[in-house]
Amino acid sequence: MFASRSLLDRLSMATRILFSLFLGACACLSAETPASLPGEPTLIAVFYSFDQPPAPDVVATMQTEIGRILAPTGVRVAWRPLSDSSPAENYPEIMVMRFHGACDAQMPIIYSELGPEGTVHELAETQRVDGKMIPFGSVECDQLRRYLAPVAVKDRAETRNSVFGKAVARVLAHEMYHMLTGSATHAKQGIARASHSRQDLTAKTFDFGKSETEWLRNWRSRSLMAGEGLSPSDINQH
Numbered sequence: 001m002f003a004s005r006s007l008l009d010r011l012s013m014a015t016r017i018l019f020s021l022f023l024g025a026c027a028c029l030s031a032e033t034p035a036s037l038p039g040e041p042t043l044i045a046v047f048y049s050f051d052q053p054p055a056p057d058v059v060a061t062m063q064t065e066i067g068r069i070l071a072p073t074g075v076r077v078a079w080r081p082l083s084d085s086s087p088a089e090n091y092p093e094i095m096v097m098r099f100h101g102a103c104d105a106q107m108p109i110i111y112s113e114l115g116p117e118g119t120v121h122e123l124a125e126t127q128r129v130d131g132k133m134i135p136f137g138s139v140e141c142d143q144l145r146r147y148l149a150p151v152a153v154k155d156r157a158e159t160r161n162s163v164f165g166k167a168v169a170r171v172l173a174h175e176m177y178h179m180l181t182g183s184a185t186h187a188k189q190g191i192a193r194a195s196h197s198r199q200d201l202t203a204k205t206f207d208f209g210k211s212e213t214e215w216l217r218n219w220r221s222r223s224l225m226a227g228e229g230l231s232p233s234d235i236n237q238h
């Protein structure tokens with residue numbers, strides 16, 4: 001429907017779903033940027049939206065922390081607002097992430113947010129189709145804020161957003177790993193572990209384990225060898 005058989009074979013089902021959903025909004029995307037060369041970071045695009053305007057320092061810290069987490073893998077994120085239909089670029093992977101609730105830790109912490117860890121629901125998730133993870137996910141900022149409240153309440157007000165932004169980045173990196181692997185499998189340690197403690201999310205650093213870092217490096221190598229990136233123009237040629 002969208003492309004030649006060989007191209008469709010190359011595209012993951014998730015990517016095809018993504019493009020089918022965003023083709024209308026991104027129909028102007030046609031030009032290409034040069035593929036990343038070995039030694040240069042490989043860019044993957046994260047198209048994002050926030051339910052409510054986020055605190056700017058939460059977003060800035062989140063993006064910086066994602067950069068720090070991914071630096072050892074050779075992968076870097078190109079952040080693109082979901083409403084932005086102008087970029088004409090190619091990426092080896094495109095993800096869509098929605099941020100629900102209030103991504104702002106400056107809001108007053110109320111008593112009901114200080115409950116035990118067990119009362120917290122999902123902090124973030126990746127959608128599945130037929131059991132396969134697809135590159136659509138969400139971060140639940142309200143849940144995350146409640147989860148962190150017992151430790152955040154000890155922080156000075158001016159540092160809460162940077163602590164919160166780091167935590168957002170860590171749960172986001174977890175979901176990005178699911179999207180790239182296409183699998184719900186978890187690791188024994190690090191960001192790809194099945195659950196994150198408050199300590200994990202608020203520690204000075206928290207990273208992928210050695211095996212997962214190696215997997216991400218190999219993913220980057222494979223994407224460089226594959227050469228061609230993905231753009232809506234690829235699937236709109238037929």
Ligand SMILES: [Zn+2]
Pocket residue numbers: 174178184186193194
């Ligand atoms: Zn998971």
